Amino acid sequence: MGISQITLSIDAPEDADKVVQQLFLKKLAMEAKFLMQVQRTAVGADSKMTVEGEKQDMHLVIVANDDKVSAVLTELEEGDLGKKGEMIVSPLLTNKRDYMKWVQESLNTVKASASASLIDTDTDAA
Numbered sequence: 297m298g299i300s301q302i303t304l305s306i307d308a309p310e311d312a313d314k315v316v317q318q319l320f321l322k323k324l325a326m327e328a329k330f331l332m333q334v335q336r337t338a339v340g341a342d343s344k345m346t347v348e349g350e351k352q353d354m355h356l357v358i359v360a361n362d363d364k365v366s367a368v369l370t371e372l373e374e375g376d377l378g379k380k381g382e383m384i385v386s387p388l389l390t391n392k393r394d395y396m397k398w399v400q401e402s403l404n405t406v407k408a409s410a411s412a413s414l415i416d417t418d419t420d421a422a
Contacts, residue, residue, distance in 0.1 A: 299326065300365050302358040304372065304383040306330075312356050315375035319358065324368050326399050327359040362387065 306312045309330055319325035335349040356377070360368045365385055372378040 298362045299359055299388050300362050301386045301388055302360065302365065302368055302372075302383055303386070304356055304378045306354050306356050306377060309354055309356075311375070312377055315371060315377055316356070316358070318375070319360075319368060319371055320403065322367075322371070323403070324364045324371065325358050325360050326403070329357050331355045331357060359388075 312330070316325070316328045319328065331354070333353045333355070335347060337345060337347050340346045358368060369378070369383060369385070372383060
């Protein structure tokens with residue numbers, strides 16, 4: 297079982313965060329991060345370095361197991377974050393299985409403790 301990285305441009309990080317939270321609740325994502333690009337440096341067609349700035353492009357990068365990529369794409373489309381053809385899926389050819397196992401176990405622990413804190417009632421406060 298491999299993993300893939302899904303990248304897409306987003307306009308409203310607040311709306312995207314809601315969809316990302318759902319991906320974690322449904323155990324579809326292993327990692328998600330928001331990236332903002334303020335400046336871009338590249339070599340142009342004329343072999344000269346070009347610097348583009350003052351663009352504040354925001355991207356969402358999600359890491360998921362290969363068998364869950366279709367479900368992640370569906371959730372992103374239903375959340376109006378991406379349309380078919382706008383999201384880039386990149387299979388990651390090598391990974392550290394122990395690290396990925398640790399990430400998944402950590403997510404399960406965080407979810408369990410979050411659920412416990414919602415259920416926990418403080419009778420002394422009443």
